[in-house]
Amino acid sequence: MSGPNDPTKPAESGAEEAVENRDFIREIVAADVESGKHGGRVHTRFPPEPNGYLHIGHSKAILIAWGIAQEFGGKFNLRFDDTNPEKEETEFVEGIQRDVKWLGADWDDRLFHASDYFDTFYEWAQVLIREGKAYVCSLTEEEVREYRGTVTEAGRPSPDRDRPAEESIDLMERMKNGEFEEGKYTVRAKIDMGHANMKMRDPLLYRIKHMAHHRTGDTWHIYPMYDYAHGQGDAIEGITHSTCSLEFQVNRPLYDWFIENLPVPHVPHQYEFARLNLTHTVMSKRKLRLLVEDDHVTGWDDPRMPTLVAMRRRGYTAEAIREFCDRIGVAKADSTVEFSLLEWAVREHLNRVAPRVMAVLRPLKVVITNYPEGQTEMVECINNPEDDEAGTREVPFGRELWIERDDFREEAPRKFFRLKPGSEVRLKHAYYITCDEVIKNDSGEVVELRCSYDPESRGGSTPDGRKVRGTLHWVSCDHAVEAEVRLYDHLFASPFPEKDGDFLDNLNPTSLEVITHAKLEPMLGGLEPGTQVQFMRNGYFCVDTVDSKPGTPVYNRTATLKDSWAKAQKKG
RNA sequence: UGGGGCGUCGUCAAGUGGUAAGACACAAGGUUUUGGUCCUUGCAUUCGCAGGUUCGAAUCCUGCCGCCCCAGCCA
Numbered sequence: 001m002s003g004p005n006d007p008t009k010p011a012e013s014g015a016e017e018a019v020e021n022r023d024f025i026r027e028i029v030a031a032d033v034e035s036g037k038h039g040g041r042v043h044t045r046f047p048p049e050p051n052g053y054l055h056i057g058h059s060k061a062i063l064i065a066w067g068i069a070q071e072f073g074g075k076f077n078l079r080f081d082d083t084n085p086e087k088e089e090t091e092f093v094e095g096i097q098r099d100v101k102w103l104g105a106d107w108d109d110r111l112f113h114a115s116d117y118f119d120t121f122y123e124w125a126q127v128l129i130r131e132g133k134a135y136v137c138s139l140t141e142e143e144v145r146e147y148r149g150t151v152t153e154a155g156r157p158s159p160d161r162d163r164p165a166e167e168s169i170d171l172m173e174r175m176k177n178g179e180f181e182e183g184k185y186t187v188r189a190k191i192d193m194g195h196a197n198m199k200m201r202d203p204l205l206y207r208i209k210h211m212a213h214h215r216t217g218d219t220w221h222i223y224p225m226y227d228y229a230h231g232q233g234d235a236i237e238g239i240t241h242s243t244c245s246l247e248f249q250v251n252r253p254l255y256d257w258f259i260e261n262l263p264v265p266h267v268p269h270q271y272e273f274a275r276l277n278l279t280h281t282v283m284s285k286r287k288l289r290l291l292v293e294d295d296h297v298t299g300w301d302d303p304r305m306p307t308l309v310a311m312r313r314r315g316y317t318a319e320a321i322r323e324f325c326d327r328i329g330v331a332k333a334d335s336t337v338e339f340s341l342l343e344w345a346v347r348e349h350l351n352r353v354a355p356r357v358m359a360v361l362r363p364l365k366v367v368i369t370n371y372p373e374g375q376t377e378m379v380e381c382i383n384n385p386e387d388d389e390a391g392t393r394e395v396p397f398g399r400e401l402w403i404e405r406d407d408f409r410e411e412a413p414r415k416f417f418r419l420k421p422g423s424e425v426r427l428k429h430a431y432y433i434t435c436d437e438v439i440k441n442d443s444g445e446v447v448e449l450r451c452s453y454d455p456e457s458r459g460g461s462t463p464d465g466r467k468v469r470g471t472l473h474w475v476s477c478d479h480a481v482e483a484e485v486r487l488y489d490h491l492f493a494s495p496f497p498e499k500d501g502d503f504l505d506n507l508n509p510t511s512l513e514v515i516t517h518a519k520l521e522p523m524l525g526g527l528e529p530g531t532q533v534q535f536m537r538n539g540y541f542c543v544d545t546v547d548s549k550p551g552t553p554v555y556n557r558t559a560t561l562k563d564s565w566a567k568a569q570k571k572g
Numbered sequence: 573u574g575g576g577g578c579g580u581c582g583u584c585a586a587g588u589g590g591u592a593a594g595a596c597a598c599a600a601g602g603u604u605u606u607g608g609u610c611c612u613u614g615c616a617u618u619c620g621c622a623g624g625u626u627c628g629a630a631u632c633c634u635g636c637c638g639c640c641c642c643a644g645c646c647a
Contacts, residue, residue: 021586021593049647084646141645150643152574186645196575198643207645226647250576250642272577274640279583285647327595329585331578334640338583341596351609386609417607426605460605471605537606565607 023330025271029068029241038240042074045239046100046107047114047230050080050214051087052285053300053307054099056321056342057276063325064273065243066105077237078107081114083229085213093214095300099308103318110237114229115215117236121224122176124232124262125187125205129168133261134205135160136171137188144186147193148201154194155201161190175208178221182208187222191257199254203227231255235264242268245275246332276328277336280490280508281306282497296507297491301546303556304491304511314488315532315542315558320346339490343559350532350540350558355383355390358428358473359535359555360519361485363402365448365477368433371399376478379459381429395521397430400477402519404537407472408449410438415568417469419449425470428536432457432468473536481525483553485541487513518555525553537561 022030033040044065048054054062069076078100082088100107128134137160139147149155163171168187175185187206195201205228212218230251234242242255249272259267277283282291283306291297291305300307303314311321324345328337358381376398384390403419412420419425424434437450456462460471489511497506524533529545539560548554 023585047647051647081647087646144645145643148643150574153643154574155643183645198575201643204645209645223645225645230647246577247641248647251647252576274578327584329595331585333578333585335584338596341584344596347608356606356608382605385604385606415607428605430605468605470607473606534606534608537608539608561606561608563607568607 023273024332025064025241025243025273025330026068026071028271029072032240033072041238041240042069042072043077043238043240044069044074044243045077045079045234045237046105047079047081047233047244048096049084049087050082050089050092050096051084052092052289053095053309055283055288055306055308056278056311057283057306058099059103059308059321060276060325060328060330061243061245062100062103062105063322064330068241068243074240075110076105076107077110077112077239078105079112079114079233079237081226081230081233082213082215083114083224083226085209085211085223088214090214095309099312102308102312103321112233112237113215114224114233115213117229117233118216118220118224120236121229121232125172125228126169127263128189128205128261129165129172129187131261132165132190134168134187134189135163136168136175137161137186137202138184139186141183144204148198149193151198157193158188158202161202172206172222175206175222176220178210180208182210184208189228189257191254197250197253199227199250200257203254227251227254228258231258231268231270232262232264234268234270235259235262235266238266239268242270244270244272246272246334247275248272272332273330274332274334277334278306278342279336279339279495280492280497281339282492282503287498287503290504291491296504303486303488306491313545314556315350315540316346317349317532320349323348336496339495346540346559347562350534352386353384354532354534354540356381356385356536357524357533358395358475358521359483359485359524359538359541360402360404360473360475360480361487361515361535361538362405363475363517363519364405364408364446366401366403366433366451366474367448368399368401368453369436369450370452373399375399376476379430393523395429395523396476396479397427397474398476398478401427401474402477402480403427403449403472403474407470408435408446410446413569418472419451419470423470424454424468425472426457426460426468427474428471429460430458430474431455431460432462473538475519475521477519479522480519481522481553483518483520483524483555484547485515485518485555485557486544487515487557489513520553520555524555526550527553532558534561 046062046065066076137158147156186204188202191200193201204225206222209223252270301309378394379397380392381395407418431453433451433453435451439448441447491511492506493508494506497503527543529543532542535541540558541555544554544556
């Protein structure tokens with residue numbers, strides 16, 4: 001059946017690999033696999049420090065590491081770089097695992113911790129000391145800084161640089177056991193105090209910290225520094241390609257120095273890529289923490305935050321984030337991606353999967369004067385025009401309806417296709433109506449519209465085939481479910497909140513607008529938290545997972561729909 | 573001005589000496605029972621700048637300019 005002439009099969013010409021663009025890291029990995037380096041094995045890892053929640057920038061790092069493992073038939077580890085008990089909490093290690101899993105990166109049974117290797121790190125430090133490549137230093141924190149020199153001046157050797165190995169071994173043992181106060185001693189590598197790379201000027205291996213660790217308890221009174229733990233962790237796990245962001249480029253010589261000077265079981269290599277920056281937000285953990293701690297947002301999961309918990313709550317899908325990360329690429333040039341690309345990615349996904357439903361955010365009452373009082377009928381609505389499988393549902397229609405306030409203009413501009421006095425529009429899936437009368441209150445506000453409908457137009461078209469330009473969504477007053485709807489916008493008004501001055505000054509004062517009495521079609525009162533829908537003509541929304549309760553639903557706006565009408569209006 | 577990186581469309585980003593991919597954004601048109609989606613079209617004579625090599629340079633050489641990272645007992 002499926003021979004060479006089968007039209008359903010793509011042609012097997014030599015032109016298949018023509019368009020494949022690989023980033024520079026994948027290029028290297030492919031070459032390594034080709035040459036049989038590491039036995040053709042590919043093994044990556046994501047090494048977060050559990051001191052905060054993951055943000056969209058981390059998803060780039062996760063997806064690069066995991067994606068490479070996937071594509072080359074390799075493995076992917078999740079390893080917590082928990083070398084500093086001061087800042088680390090169990091809350092974060094759990095949150096991080098949830099987020100990585102949600103993104104779709106699967107570490108299988110390979111969940112590790114730098115703290116799993118504390119014993120080995122300690123033994124290896126003894127090796128360095130015995131070989132004259134490390135020593136216990138008694139310089140104070142301030143002295144260490146002084147002795148290090150500056151970027152333009154060489155440093156000076158510590159007076160303890162030539163401390164006998166046995167003495168260092170003994171002191172390190174006693175540091176470990178908690179015999180000295182914090183700051184009294186450090187363990188340092190003996191490399192080169194005049195090195196042009198500051199990281200190579202006798203970097204610290206260990207510092208004393210009398211602090212319980214979330215996994216090792218109070219076994220240790222010394223903890224390894226990042227540089228002394230990171231590469232060795234990679235080596236122990238057999239990581240072949242160790243990916244990280246650009247700021248660690250200067251650490252690479254040190255990474256390699258440890259690997260070369262220690263009896264490691266494997267030689268990993270580090271490759272650096274530019275971290276993700278996004279307009280209208282901040283990505284640094286310090287700043288995100290400040291937003292949380294100073295109550296500029298309601299928490300790490302506030303839907304305006306760029307954290308994965310927050311974005312998930314906002315209604316972003318993992319698929320959208322993966323698509324986004326595919327689109328931004330991997331390179332070494334510092335860059336800031338426009339938020340619009342992220343929005344495009346969610347819309348792209350939700351357009352395919354989100355059921356279309358009707359919700360009126362800012363209600364205006366419409367009474368259909370020639371529709372029988374007390375009558376209700378069910379109209380059939382298409383759930384998703386992009387998905388034939390999605391089917392239809394029945395929505396109640398009656399004499400009194402809510403429509404969107406914006407969909408009526410008493411004095412309409414040119415090309416306003418919605419409702420205005422004397423004009424006819426279509427109520428989606430229901431009937432054509434014409435506005436006959438505008439009712440106002442004492443202060444002149446429009447409070448109600450009196451309209452008449454054409455019984456012939458049921459379903460949204462008429463036998464005479466006449467055209468109407470406008471199609472409005474609506475909700476039956478008698479059946480409406482009231483809901484709180486949260487309209488989210490950029491957290492920061494400026495595309496570059498860190499550009500000048502205090503980033504907090506650039507907070508967007510209208511990043512959240514709460515609508516308390518939105519009118520929803522009945523089924524929207526009973527959806528599971530987290531469910532994503534499209535409020536027709538309004539945007540993509542989801543049921544809030546924290547505050548939504550049966551009977552009092554809360555919806556979050558994930559993203560607006562593109563609005564060329566609003567755009568045209570703005571231009572005037 | 574010690575070292576390490578990076579400069580290609582508004583934003584990302586391919587390109588690896590043979591005459592500037594793609595995506596988002598933007599613009600114009602078409603279809604449409606969402607002013608959504610979809611479709612069509614347009615959008616870098618030029619690759620930070622200046623010289624040079626070459627028949628030919630974004631790609632090679634030289635020199636400038638600009639931006640980022642490194643002087644935590646953070647990661």
